[in-house]
Amino acid sequence: MARSYQSVLAFVIAFLSYSLYTYGPQVHRTLTVAGVLRRSPTSTAGLEEVIVIPDTIHCEDLHYYSPANVLFTACEDKLETRFGWFPALGNLDDPELGRRGRGSIHVIDVDTKKSQRLSFENFDTTFVTHGIDVVPDPSDPSAVYVFAINHLPHPTLSHQARSQIEVFHHVLGSPSTRHIRSVWHPLVRTPNDILGTAPDTLYVTNDHRHASGFKRTIEDLYRGATWTDTVRLQFSLHPSTDDASADVTASVALDRMHNNNGIGHGPAPDDVLITSCTAGVLHIGRLLTNGSIAVSESVEFDSIVDNPSYFADPYAQSSGVDHSGYLLPGLARAIEIGHTRTDCKATNAVIVWFAQLKTKGGRRRWEKRALFEDDGRRIRSASGAVLVAIDPAATGGVRKAWLFVTGFQSEGMVAVKVDL
């Protein structure tokens, strides 16, 4: 026993020495992204005010629906569920607690900063929330479809998840949302985030190959573990049976990715943004007509990065300066998540990046800055971030915006006024 332990140790030391020698820069990058080399931000100094929005407990994702000037998110609504059951963090400790999870879809008014839980029609069962997307209803401009991941505990296997996607219909301004169907396919294994392209079509990321354990840790730490994919699902909105797998077709749209995590829309309708979360990389690509995704560019950030969003500046023309760009929320010290993911009292410091592609003299250059940092006390963890522009007429011509940030482990999401 001792002998084999020693030889394993010798092997690990030999491997690490070899790795440091060969992959020195890569090891440094891994430590940077994990936040090992970063001190936790001390506060949110320099910002006008940080508003914590009431009743937004553990909301992971966030989307701005500009036609109605509202935000959509999916929240756990209860403080305890997430720290006992959250497959997305490899936490499969308490499936019974998970089974009792009753999260909800929230609509947030951008102007009043009030959050409203939508009541469900036709849906009274487990809802463990994560990534969402919102697509317009082409047959009714006053309605949308909402897609949401639901991390159900497996019905027969203990301490395993059988996650699926819920499809809801919502009439804007109404207090409820109607469940249309659940969607599942064997290719949906560790779903994280959703990109909807039509009421019956979506792309979903699988964030890990391994649901838990040592191999999952390797996936988190080693960028070469390109073991995840994005899957395209097409389904009937009038399925022949109640089964989640009824009338669903699926194909792999993007394969061999590292920790394929957040997915979002870009500036053009067929643009797609995907993050390799623990590698701190934003991939920019395009949806092809054959159902695949072609990545054309990958941009590195100095922290892990979660759900990406694109801010299209509506005042670009009238103000003469285009402030459009990409938002990437992440953790300042991701290294701590291993022990804080089950601790309801811990904090997780956050960083929200804003990236713009600038072209000067024919040269393309990415400009990245930290738009918001917090020590984790106002917002604990950051996983969703969107910007909503403020009319320059209201600020004497100064370009400002409201930044909204959600955190998968935060008791509340925040709104903060920022300079563009």
Ligand SMILES: *[C@@H]1O[C@H](CO)[C@@H](O)[C@H](O)[C@H]1NC(C)=O
């Ligand atoms: C779709 O088209 C791209 C580019 O032509 C190709 O690389 C990819 O293999 C195609 N995918 C499928 C599923 O046919």
